[in-house]
Amino acid sequence: MRRRFFEHVSEEEWRSYNWQIQNRIKTLEELKKYLDLLPEEEEGIKRTRGLYPLAITPYYLSLINPDDPNDPIRLQAIPRAVEVDEKIQKYGESNPFREEEEIPGLTHRYPDRVLLNVTTFCAVYCRHCMRKRIFSQGERARTKEEIDRFIDYIKRHEEIRDVLISGGEPLSLSYEKLDYLLRRLREIKHVEIIRFGTRLPVLAPQRFFEDKLLDILEKYSPIWINTHFNHPNEVTDYSAEAVDRLLRMGIPVNNQTVLLKGVNDDPEIMLELFRGLLRIKVKPQYLFHCDPVKGAVHFRTSIDRGLEIMRYLRGRLSGFGIPTYAVDLPGGKGKVPLLPNYIKKREGNKFWFESFTGEVVEYEITEV
Numbered sequence: 001m002r003r004r005f006f007e008h009v010s011e012e013e014w015r016s017y018n019w020q021i022q023n024r025i026k027t028l029e030e031l032k033k034y035l036d037l038l039p040e041e042e043e044g045i046k047r048t049r050g051l052y053p054l055a056i057t058p059y060y061l062s063l064i065n066p067d068d069p070n071d072p073i074r075l076q077a078i079p080r081a082v083e084v085d086e087k088i089q090k091y092g093e094s095n096p097f098r099e100e101e102e103i104p105g106l107t108h109r110y111p112d113r114v115l116l117n118v119t120t121f122c123a124v125y126c127r128h129c130m131r132k133r134i135f136s137q138g139e140r141a142r143t144k145e146e147i148d149r150f151i152d153y154i155k156r157h158e159e160i161r162d163v164l165i166s167g168g169e170p171l172s173l174s175y176e177k178l179d180y181l182l183r184r185l186r187e188i189k190h191v192e193i194i195r196f197g198t199r200l201p202v203l204a205p206q207r208f209f210e211d212k213l214l215d216i217l218e219k220y221s222p223i224w225i226n227t228h229f230n231h232p233n234e235v236t237d238y239s240a241e242a243v244d245r246l247l248r249m250g251i252p253v254n255n256q257t258v259l260l261k262g263v264n265d266d267p268e269i270m271l272e273l274f275r276g277l278l279r280i281k282v283k284p285q286y287l288f289h290c291d292p293v294k295g296a297v298h299f300r301t302s303i304d305r306g307l308e309i310m311r312y313l314r315g316r317l318s319g320f321g322i323p324t325y326a327v328d329l330p331g332g333k334g335k336v337p338l339l340p341n342y343i344k345k346r347e348g349n350k351f352w353f354e355s356f357t358g359e360v361v362e363y364e365i366t367e368v
């Protein structure tokens with residue numbers, strides 16, 4: 001595996017999560033050492049400073065092909081002026097799903113599930129992030145007191161069976177805080193499922209090379225991981241190793257992709273991504289339509305594009321590798337699954353279905 005830009009770094013450092021975090025590229029000057037920036041990137045970094053800051057791990061930066069101005073990793077990680085263009089800023093909301101209305105950091109939308117945002121820190125500030133609003137809040141993990149408030153809320157709501165821990169990057173919490181949070185959650189009888197929404201397998205997979213982290217996750221089993229691969233170039237030997245270590249600890253790894261214009265809004269790329277994920281035993285769970293988030297609407301495509309991709313996958317990819325395409329409704333009304341329409345015509349109990357090859361096939365139900 002080539003280590004672009006960082007051939008001089010020792011293997012030990014490269015495999016260290018702390019090294020990756022400590023050496024994140026956060027300024028225009030640093031980034032210019034590695035890439036010839038486009039004018040809209042230079043302007044973007046200057047104009048988004050403080051509002052939508054820049055941070056990239058050396059590992060994620062190394063996946064960028066410097067000769068491709070529209071490299072998919074580059075588009076996800078390097079600010080462009082379009083993010084703060086008036087035209088773009090006019091659209092979308094900073095918090096379209098009205099998250100965190102109950103208590104800061106807690107969103108209780110579905111009766112049985114609760115979402116916790118445990119930190120504003122991220123390894124990389126993805127340009128399409130649905131929580132771009134938190135970028136300007138500085139890098140801060142919740143205190144023990146705030147975690148205790150989450151625990152009290154969940155204790156009082158016996159209908160909660162599933163706790164989704166997100167951020168920012170939840171697996172950036174210290175071992176001590178992570179252990180505390182999981183221990184307190186496991187004390188609650190009605191909490192059955194604990195899952196993390198983490199992008200570290202993609203942005204800094206080295207985190208999972210730490211036995212201590214895996215031991216903590218294993219101790220509070222069953223724990224599930226939802227991660228966020230968007231492009232086949234993100235499926236590397238390192239991410240494969242991270243996933244393999246999680247699976248060996250009995251931690252399933254599912255993926256949520258976001259449909260992003262210019263990054264992955266292409267049937268062939270999406271097919272390659274999902275095949276790549278299956279190869280490393282990650283189950284594609286969701287393909288999300290890009291949310292109307294202020295500062296990120298330039299990544300949105302049409303719903304027709306998403307449906308076209310879904311249609312393309314059927315017949316070309318193992319069934320369990322096909323994710324559910326979904327939109328998240330504004331105002332916190334929840335997620336809606338979308339499928340291409342395979343019912344071409346219907347008369348009573350007689351249907352005309354479209355097969356994966358496009359053939360229309362008659363199908364009749366006779367009730368006996």
Ligand SMILES: *Cc1c(COP(=O)(O)O)cnc(C)c1O
Pocket residue numbers: 107108109110113114115164335
């Ligand atoms: C997406 C989401 C969930 C989890 O939904 P699943 O379909 O179970 O993955 C829970 N709470 C909130 C607020 C969400 O946005």
